[in-house]
Amino acid sequence: MKAKNKFLVYNNCMELNKLKGKIIVSVQAAKGEPLYDEVCINALLKSVVNGGASAVRVAGCRDVKNAKKLLNVPVIGLTKPEVMPEHPEKVVYITPTIKDIENLIDSGADIVAFDATLRKHDFDFSEALEIIHSKNRLAMADIATFNEGINCAKLGFDIISTTLSGYTQESLKDTDEPDFDLLENLTKTVDVPIFAEGRFWERNQVKKAFELNAHSVVIGSAITRPQLITKRFTNFGEV
Secondary structure, X not given: OOOOOOOOOHHHHHHHHHOOOEEXXXXXXXXXXXXXXXXXXXXXXXXXXXXXXOEEEEEOHHHHHHHHHHOOOOEEXXXXXXXXXXXXXXXXXXXXXXXXXXXXXXXXXXXEEEEOOOOOOOOOHHHHHHHHHHOOOEEEEEOOOHHHHHHHHHHOOOEEEOOOOOOOOOOOOOOOOOOHHHHHHHHHHOOOOEEEEOOOOOHHHHHHHHHOOOOEEEEOHHHHOHHHHHHHHHOHHHO
């Protein structure tokens, strides 16, 4: 089944086309981590673009505003709580409210990302899409399962991303690999750009994602979270 978007978002569609076959870098740090400081995040933002990132994905209005000031690439914005829930696999925590969506738009996000799983939400997806598209922005669905991707394609999301695969109760997997099966099934089924995101650590994984027709690949921890990069080396004896 091929699904077409209900909405036309003119100005940003060209930006989305420019991201085809490109790397996007997620630049995020949790409050309390050394890199959460504004100066550090700004330095990371500039560094990843200098390295060739074609867009950035950032959490919070502060970092969206700074990214728009500092960079000349599309900015994907989302929100997360300052303190992560004890069981994040059970709750919606990525851009969980309409107010968050409105704040991200006001901060300048070109693309607004939010949890678009089939779990209980405080708002209707159609309402969120109407708000985002009325401001000429693009809507990015962070999903975890194939059925969620199909649902988002039908609703008219501009981008579907495999962000939450492996991180919800419905999709938990004992693997360190990206969800290539989900990516392949979506790219074969829906006519919406599919972003591959989640657990990308190696160049060969990125190559495989593009071979499976990912529109873009989003890489986060492997580039911008030095504590996790370090652990991969210090914990090598535990493998």
